[in-house]
Amino acid sequence: MLRDVTLGRFYDNDSFLCRLDPRTKLLGLIIAIIGIFLCSSIVSCSFTLACVIALMYLSEVPLRHIFRGMRPFFILLAVVAAMNIFLVPDGVFRSVLICLRVIEVVLVSNLLCLSTRPRSVASGVQTSLGWMKRFKVPVNDIATIVSVALTFVPLLADEAKRIRDAQISRGADFSKGSLFRRAKASLAIIVPVFVSAIQRSEDLAVAMDCRLYGCTEPTKLHPLSYSYEDAAAYICIFTYLCIVILMKVGRL
Amino acid sequence: MISFKNVSFCYPSYGQEPKKALADVSFTIPDGTFVGIAGNMGSGKTTLCSLMSGLLKPTSGQIERTGSVSFAMQFPENQLFEGTVIKDVMFGPLNRGLSEKEARMISEKCLASLGLGESFFDRNPLRLSGGEKRRVALAGILSMDADTIILDEPCAGLDPKWRDRLYGILQDLNRKGKTVIIVSHNTDDIARYCRTMLYLKSSELADIGNVGDVICRHEELENSSMAFARRLSEAGMEIDYKKAVTTEDLASLIADRQSSL
Amino acid sequence: MTRSRTLIEVKAASYSYKNTKVLSDVNLTVNEGQFAAVIGPNGSGKSTLSKLLNALLIPSEGSVIVDGHSTADSSFVYEIRKTVGLVLQNPDNQIIGDTVEDDVAFSLENMGLLPSWMDQIITDVLSRTGLSDLRFRNPRELSGGQKQLLAIASVLAMKPKCIVLDEALSMLDKDGRCTVLSLLHRLNKTSGLSVILITQDVQDALEADVIFSLEGGKVTQFSALDFPSPFVADLVSELRKRNLSIPSEVVSDDSLIRYLTCGGKCGA
Numbered sequence: 001m002l003r004d005v006t007l008g009r010f011y012d013n014d015s016f017l018c019r020l021d022p023r024t025k026l027l028g029l030i031i032a033i034i035g036i037f038l039c040s041s042i043v044s045c046s047f048t049l050a051c052v053i054a055l056m057y058l059s060e061v062p063l064r065h066i067f068r069g070m071r072p073f074f075i076l077l078a079v080v081a082a083m084n085i086f087l088v089p090d091g092v093f094r095s096v097l098i099c100l101r102v103i104e105v106v107l108v109s110n111l112l113c114l115s116t117r118p119r120s121v122a123s124g125v126q127t128s129l130g131w132m133k134r135f136k137v138p139v140n141d142i143a144t145i146v147s148v149a150l151t152f153v154p155l156l157a158d159e160a161k162r163i164r165d166a167q168i169s170r171g172a173d174f175s176k177g178s179l180f181r182r183a184k185a186s187l188a189i190i191v192p193v194f195v196s197a198i199q200r201s202e203d204l205a206v207a208m209d210c211r212l213y214g215c216t217e218p219t220k221l222h223p224l225s226y227s228y229e230d231a232a233a234y235i236c237i238f239t240y241l242c243i244v245i246l247m248k249v250g251r252l
Numbered sequence: 253m254i255s256f257k258n259v260s261f262c263y264p265s266y267g268q269e270p271k272k273a274l275a276d277v278s279f280t281i282p283d284g285t286f287v288g289i290a291g292n293m294g295s296g297k298t299t300l301c302s303l304m305s306g307l308l309k310p311t312s313g314q315i316e317r318t319g320s321v322s323f324a325m326q327f328p329e330n331q332l333f334e335g336t337v338i339k340d341v342m343f344g345p346l347n348r349g350l351s352e353k354e355a356r357m358i359s360e361k362c363l364a365s366l367g368l369g370e371s372f373f374d375r376n377p378l379r380l381s382g383g384e385k386r387r388v389a390l391a392g393i394l395s396m397d398a399d400t401i402i403l404d405e406p407c408a409g410l411d412p413k414w415r416d417r418l419y420g421i422l423q424d425l426n427r428k429g430k431t432v433i434i435v436s437h438n439t440d441d442i443a444r445y446c447r448t449m450l451y452l453k454s455s456e457l458a459d460i461g462n463v464g465d466v467i468c469r470h471e472e473l474e475n476s477s478m479a480f481a482r483r484l485s486e487a488g489m490e491i492d493y494k495k496a497v498t499t500e501d502l503a504s505l506i507a508d509r510q511s512s513l
Numbered sequence: 514m515t516r517s518r519t520l521i522e523v524k525a526a527s528y529s530y531k532n533t534k535v536l537s538d539v540n541l542t543v544n545e546g547q548f549a550a551v552i553g554p555n556g557s558g559k560s561t562l563s564k565l566l567n568a569l570l571i572p573s574e575g576s577v578i579v580d581g582h583s584t585a586d587s588s589f590v591y592e593i594r595k596t597v598g599l600v601l602q603n604p605d606n607q608i609i610g611d612t613v614e615d616d617v618a619f620s621l622e623n624m625g626l627l628p629s630w631m632d633q634i635i636t637d638v639l640s641r642t643g644l645s646d647l648r649f650r651n652p653r654e655l656s657g658g659q660k661q662l663l664a665i666a667s668v669l670a671m672k673p674k675c676i677v678l679d680e681a682l683s684m685l686d687k688d689g690r691c692t693v694l695s696l697l698h699r700l701n702k703t704s705g706l707s708v709i710l711i712t713q714d715v716q717d718a719l720e721a722d723v724i725f726s727l728e729g730g731k732v733t734q735f736s737a738l739d740f741p742s743p744f745v746a747d748l749v750s751e752l753r754k755r756n757l758s759i760p761s762e763v764v765s766d767d768s769l770i771r772y773l774t775c776g777g778k779c780g781a
Contacts, residue, residue: 487770
């Protein structure tokens with residue numbers, strides 16, 4: 001399950017979604033999520049679902065890759081659904097809707113991660129938050145932290161898998177025993193992964209220092225630029241937002 | 253005994269088509285052998301070890317295994333997690349169901365054999381030096397007391413002194429009837445300590461057999477003694493450099509040559 | 514070889530870490546265009562030494578002079594890091610970019626260069642390191658050796674005069690080692706780049722112009738000809754067991770071969 005995390009796992013293809021400017025995609029993600037949470041009826045939820053499916057089509061990522069990233073969320077979903085079914089009147093219908101919305105949010109976020117390189121996400125954040133520099137907000141550093149964190153997630157996930165295997169070959173059993181025993185056993189994974197994360201980040205800090213991080217105001221090898229495709233995307237995003245608001249107002 | 257019959261393994265890869273890590277591998281390792289596995293990075297050595305230890309299941313083919321197996325992965329020091337050295341080494345034996353007292357006894361013995369005396373027992377393993385951490389981690393594997401011990405590059409980054417000591421311990425265990433399987437890029441060590449050798453090349457088993465024979469059959473496996481012997485023969489000494497599999501062999505070749513003059 | 518000028522000078526440098534002395538009274542000099550190797554066992558202070566050389570650490574006593582500037586002078590820090598590039602042991606931990614070209618660009622971006630200029634430098638260093646074909650690949654998909662070549666390319670982009678490799682070969686297989694070592698020797702010969710190769714493996718060091726042995730925080734200097742190789746020491750002791758007399762001054766590969774092929778009759 002650890003290897004299923006999509007964060008930082010970029011799927012390199014030359015799809016429409018892949019080519020878009022990261023700023024467009026970040027704004028699109030925010031609007032998409034707002035829209036999904038505004039919708040609470042069958043009609044509006046079907047509309048957002050259709051939009052998500054359209055995005056999946058545009059990303060050209062094979063379906064199984066998109067859904068691999070979903071597995072960690074199934075437990076969460078099961079809990080949410082169970083609580084709704086038993087605790088809320090009209091529970092079955094509502095829990096189906098809630099699950100659908102959570103699935104949609106996760107799918108859209110997955111698509112962003114799969115279609116954007118971590119460093120472009122960082123560039124996007126850096127450029128869109130550029131105005132904050134006036135208030136002495138360290139935007140460059142924040143952007144670097146985001147991209148480094150994104151690139152490190154897959155490395156650490158692999159590491160966790162390796163350490164889990166190593167402890168299993170020392171006789172550890174992560175699937176049996178009481179909850180307390182299992183929690184204690186998981187320390188055998190968490191502690192080493194934590195230590196390794198610290199070591200890696202120390203190394204990375206040294207590597208960044210050696211390569212003149214913070215020397216002057218940095219430039220970009222590929223400065224961000226909008227294309228006509230981004231214009232089209234913006235039109236779609238705003239149309240989507242308008243439709244969602246209209247449906248909300250019209251109680252559809 | 254470990255026996256592979258037409259074993260293949262593919263990693264489910266995240267990007268494009270799945271990568272074949274091991275293709276149609278068959279061999280048998282009888283009990284009580286000292287085996288060396290050589291091969292370049294990405295040739296499937298680590299996958300092979302994971303399959304032998306049972307951590308991975310083959311995509312196709314059969315694996316038969318008798319007795320217990322413990323596996324020391326590459327850089328085993330990364331798996332230390334307890335607050336004290338002794339507790340960390342006891343983790344394995346306790347999981348095996350030994351009593352606290354038995355586990356402590358075997359752990360102390362394993363630590364001592366790797367030169368870590370009583371003064372180390374209550375120290376935090378994370379605060380030790382790199383070499384010491386490695387030895388603690390290896391003690392944690394040896395304390396499992398398995399019938400077969402698999403070690404993936406246990407000496408990478410270890411001082412020569414401790415490397416020889418570790419091989420000494422492994423030889424002792426082997427004499428007591430354990431099967432020892434070691435992955436190493438260092439064909440000097442394999443030639444010196446192992447009897448059987450497996451050579452993997454781009455996911456396939458390129459060769460298996462007696463160490464000397466395997467090394468002779470593949471130019472790229474040439475080790476220091478053979479390289480030195482080749483330079484000697486190029487400089488005019490008439491020796492068959494292919495026979496210089498270990499330093500001892502080389503010394504004997506030179507001594508024979510000198511006495512016949 | 515023409516006598517070139519001193520590039521790095523470590524003068525009576527000591528370094529303590531939490532009250533334990535890691536390095537004490539270290540002296541060494543590396544000239545421009547020289548290929549130096551530093552050999553030492555675990556915990557001998559090799560990594561500390563590498564960090565002293567490019568102002569990541571400042572010696573607690575003594576000084577390190579790089580290209581005329583003391584590393585203690587904070588106004589020259591970036592100048593010094595441009596002059597002395599550092600490549601670390603674990604290739605995975607020093608990759609910053611999502612593509613090969615992006616990783617090389619990291620230092621150039623930090624220097625604030627224009628994109629067109631960066632592009633030229635990237636093309637140049639990638640062709641010098643033989644990575645041109647991999648320019649748009651994800652560095653995580655490269656082999657260990659290729660990752661270290663990339664780390665070297667990224668350092669070369671800063672146009673350093675010296676490149677320090679801190680155990681950078683230790684995680685590579687034989688092929689990876691050979692590619693990286695031959696690249697280093699080529700760069701050293703053709704571009705006059707100084708190389709300081711910090712390693713545990715004597716074999717990697719034998720082709721260096723000068724070998725520094727670091728043991729217990731102290732440095733001894735050798736040339737490749739008089740460096741005592743452990744393999745030769747082993748072989749000599751085996752030969753002596755077989756009643757062959759080998760003079761004690763025979764310590765290196767070359768001298769033993771010379772001694773043996775003379776039939777043991779002429780001097781070493």
